Amino acid sequence: MQPSHVLIAIACLALAACMVPMPEPVPTGTEDFATYCAVCHGDCGKGDGALASTLDRRPADQTRLAARNYGVFPASNAIPKI
Numbered sequence: 001m002q003p004s005h006v007l008i009a010i011a012c013l014a015l016a017a018c019m020v021p022m023p024e025p026v027p028t029g030t031e032d033f034a035t036y037c038a039v040c041h042g043d044c045g046k047g048d049g050a051l052a053s054t055l056d057r058r059p060a061d062q063t064r065l066a067a068r069n070y071g072v073f074p075a076s077n078a079i080p081k082i
């Protein structure tokens with residue numbers, strides 16, 4: 001096989017690889033939190049993100065949501081019994 005044929009074969013294989021649709025990676029909840037929430041709530045959710053000191057109200061400490069809600073995590077389906 002001539003070298004030019006080898007190059008063409010490689011180019012065809014590379015092009016074929018581009019044709020296979022690659023699934024979009026789905027971000028994890030941790031990644032979503034880092035992208036959308038950590039700037040205010042902090043990397044660990046304590047309310048100490050980079051923007052926290054610029055806000056009128058301090059971002060909530062998300063590690064204490066259940067403790068501040070009668071021990072029940074305040075999901076929409078977890079209404080506390082008082």
Ligand code: HEC
Pocket residue numbers: 033036037038039040041051055057058059060065
């Ligand atoms: C621009 C800053 C900012 C960003 C970004 C942000 N928050 Fe907040 N968040 C706040 C502030 C400030 C409060 C407190 C509001 C208050 O006390 O009235 C708050 C409150 C909350 C509360 C309520 C806690 C409670 O005590 O009931 C939850 C839950 C929350 N944020 C979740 C999130 C999530 C999840 C994201 C990302 C998807 C996010 N926040 C992004 C600033 C932010």
